[in-house]
Amino acid sequence: MRLLKVTTCNLNQWAMDFDCNLKNIKESIAKSKEAGAVIRLGPELEITGYGCEDHFLELDTVHHAWECLKDILLGDLTDGILCSIGMPVIRGSERYNCQVLCMNRKIIMIRPKMWLANDGNYRELRWFTAWKERNLLEDFLLPSDISEALLQKTVPFGYGYIQFLDTAVAAEVCEELFVPVPPHADLALNGVEVFMNASGSHHQLRKLDVRLRAFIGATYNRGGVYMYSNHQGCDGSRLYYDGCSSVIVNGEVVAQGSQFSLKDVEVVVAQIDLDAVASFRGSISSFQEQASAKTNIPSVAAPYNLCQSFNLRMSLSSPLKIRYHSPEEEIALGPGCWLWDYLRRSGASGFLLPLSGGADSSSVAAIVGCMCQLVVEGIASGDEQVKADAVRIGQYTDGQFPVDPKEFAKRIFYTVYMGSENSSKATRDRAKLLADEIGSWHLDVSIDSIVSALISLFEKLTGKRPRYKVDGGSNAENLGLQNIQARTRMVLAFMLASLLPWVHNKSGFYLVLGSSNVDEGLRGYLTKYDCSSADINPIGSISKQDLRSFLRWASNHLGYSSLAEVEAAPPTAELEPIRSDYSQLDEVDMGMTYEELSVYGRLRKIFRCGPVSMFKNLCYKWGTKLTPAEVAEKVKYFFKYYSINRHKMTVLTPSYHAESYSPEDNRFDLRQFLYNARWPYQFRKIDELVKSLDGDEIPRKESGQQGVGEGNGDAGAGVVGARSGDPKAGI
Structure with missing residues (x-):
């Protein structure tokens, strides 16, 4: 038997915080050695943090990475253990994303990444x-100072x-x-038995299975040990890296780390018999045939043994059932952990949320509540x-510390x-x-007195007083009155976030939380600067449908039973007067349903x-109804409002990215x-297709008539400084 003990890590790194990152790397290596491992795999670009972005273009970033690597190698951390460490490396005129493979205080090999991620985020x-x-x-x-220090x-x-x-061991990044x-x-055909995949993979709803199936598939037909390491946490931007470091042997998962956690360092251990890999490959005739005609890949000789012989004290890792979270749990745990990293690293003293009693802001409140529960659980577990x-x-x-989530909240x-005067008792109570x-x-x-003061000022300036549409006003008057309320709330929220801590004799400031969902961003159903x-x-970056499912789940699993009532209520902005024969509803205002928006x-x-x-596509999807x-008409109506509200995406609040169709302009x-x-x-092409399909001219509606700059009751036509779009809840 060739017994091998390996570790792979979830690390909560912070882009450009080299002290934090170096501390976590050292701790993970020390824990790996303590566990008796001879291979330790860390995440991609772990020294710098994955999300440095244009900081990677600065020479300082690369120099500091080398300094940190030197710090790791000068001590005894790498004695007797192969460590794969991610960092940027400049070779000649090129900059590479590399895995640096180290052992016994030396660098054995540097493996540059061959296929780069270059879509989405x-x-x-x-x-x-x-x-x-x-x-x-x-x-x-090697750089001269590294060469001198390592005598290499x-x-x-x-x-x-x-x-x-x-x-034989290889990296796959x-x-x-x-x-x-x-x-x-090809590496498997060359005899490589252990593959180390260092990654920087962010959380998306329902995507963990795609990743795990890829790991399983890598060794299912060709055998081998596949190690996967990932970042876990928010390293300074919109993404949450969701860990789940794993070890797979011959197509079966034998070790899996957490997907969501507040821990800075998590080490996942697996104990493997490499003879099982050799036996698996030897039983596949096609593998033998292909290996005999392989393309030779160069190798580096390392004069060390990694394996132990037969040892009854070393138990082998067995296949396990993969742990998945439901989408509702993912919405609670992913954004909850993301918020904790933002809070602890921003210097803020807390969060302030405009809570309307509607589905979106209530979802955010529940996520913060979940974060408080995670913090208390983490403390109770000894973190x-x-x-x-x-x-x-x-x-x-x-000497006090949080022991109750509600007290901490x-x-x-x-x-x-x-x-305002347009708000209902139901939303206030919820x-x-x-x-x-x-x-x-x-x-x-x-906010009625503030709104009234602004309207009176407008009347004094112009001699006219705007009215709501239900009271006989025009679309322009109606929209203007709604937007005054929405923007007043934004100003008040930031004032309270900065001054309430002072009122309560607390230091610091509070971060204001937004609560618009991905579908409203796509449609532009929000007021700019509300x-x-x-x-x-x-x-x-979470859809309305997923949020409603989350509310139903959270009412039972987070202990917030009132969320069931929130979910059951029809979405409304409550920016227009309530009348016996009229109540403002979001989907009516938008002219489309949230389900349609997701499509x-x-x-x-x-x-x-x-x-x-x-x-x-939609003719096939919706053709039966x-x-x-x-x-x-539906497609043209969507594209009209998508385009005239596109300008709002340039100022959209930085959002947690959990969905793959976010309309955010800044990054995605x-x-x-x-x-x-x-x-x-x-x-016109759509009209021609309709005519060819049913032989009828389609009616011309407003959706095909508006031009650039014309504006309408909803928005300006996508221009900077145009009127803001649909009113939306921001109570």
Whole structure:
């Protein structure tokens, strides 16, 4: 038997905080050695943090990474253990994303990444070069200070593997696993038995299974040990890296780390018999045949044994059932952990949320409540870092610390119901009840006097007083009156966040939380610079349908029973007067349902559909209930409002990215914000298709008539400074 003990890590790194990152790396290596492991795998770019972005273009970032690596190698940390450490490396004129493989205080090999992630939230080609020499290892001259410190001048650099005396080990970096012909396929034929995948993979709802199936598939047909390491936490941007470091042997998961956790360092241990890999491969005739005709990949000889012989004291890791969270749990845990990292690393003393009693803001409140529960659970389990952060943020004294989530929430969470004459008693009561269940410090504020003062000022300036539509006013008057309320709430929220701590003799400031969902962002159903303008937004990339499912789940599993009533209530902005024959409803205002919006969003972003392609797809999807003409009107109506509200996405609050069709302009959805909202060519093509399908001319409606700059009751036509769009709840 060749017994091998390995560890792979979830690390909560922070981009550009080298002290934090180095501490976590050292702790993970020390824990790995304590467990008796001889291979330790860390996440991609772990020294710098994955999310450095344009900081990777600075020479300082690369220099500091080398300094940290030198610190690791000068001590005894790497004695007797192979460590794969991620960092940027400059070779000549090129900058590479590398795994540096170290052992016994020396660098054995540097493996540059060959296939870079460059879509969605990833821009690796902006910062790095892909290694293009498929089967080349060459000598790399180490920086002089590293060379002097390690007494090592050069190191093999490129694509290859390490041949130990008793096994062969290779790196496969993140994206490389998912390319059509992944490196592990040829490496396995060359005798590599252990694959180390260092990754920086962020959380998306329902996506963990895709990742795990890829790991399983890597060894299911060709055998081997597949190690996966990932970041876990928010390293300074919109993404939450969801850990789940794992070890897979011959297509079966034998070790799996947590997906969501407040821990800074988590080490996952597996004990393996490599003879099981050799036996598995020897039983596959096609593997033997292909290996005999393989393309030779260069290797680096390492004169060390990694394996132990037969040892009854070393039990083997058995296949286990993969742990998955439901989407509702993911919404609670992912954004909850993300918020904790933002809170503890921003210097803020807590959060302030405008709580309307509606589904979106109530979801955010529940997520903060979940965060408080996670903090108390972490302290109870003995996590000293969580305890220290909680004591500092909650400003505890005399050795006290959080033991009750509601008590902790009272210290770090303000909720504010900012009602007007248009607000209902039902939403006010729901907000108060939920705040009591979570434990937040809750305020009920009337904004009527502020709104009245602004309207009176307008009347004094112009001689005219605007009226709501239900009272005979125009669309422009109606929209203007709603937006005054929405923007007043934004100003009041930031004032309270900055001054309430002072009122309560607390130091610091509070972060304002936003609560607009991905579907409203896609449609532009929000007022520019209202309560959608916050510091951060934990639900900005989560659909309305998923949020409603989350509310039903949270009412039972988080202990906030009032959420069931919130979920059952129809969504409303409550920005217009309530009358016996009229009540403002979001889906009526939008002219489309939230379910339809999710469909539009996925077709537009994930399937890359323009108006004509979307029309064709929806004719198949909705053809049993709608005519082609009706589908055409829906598609044109969506694209009209998507384009005239696109400008709002340039100022959208930084949001947790959990969905793949976010319309956010800043990082994810790189499209223009000035459109010809008539889409004359595309809409004409749709009309021609409709005519060919049913032989009838389709009726011309407003959706095809508005031009750039014309404006309407909803928004300006996508131009900077245009009127804000639909009113939306921001109470």
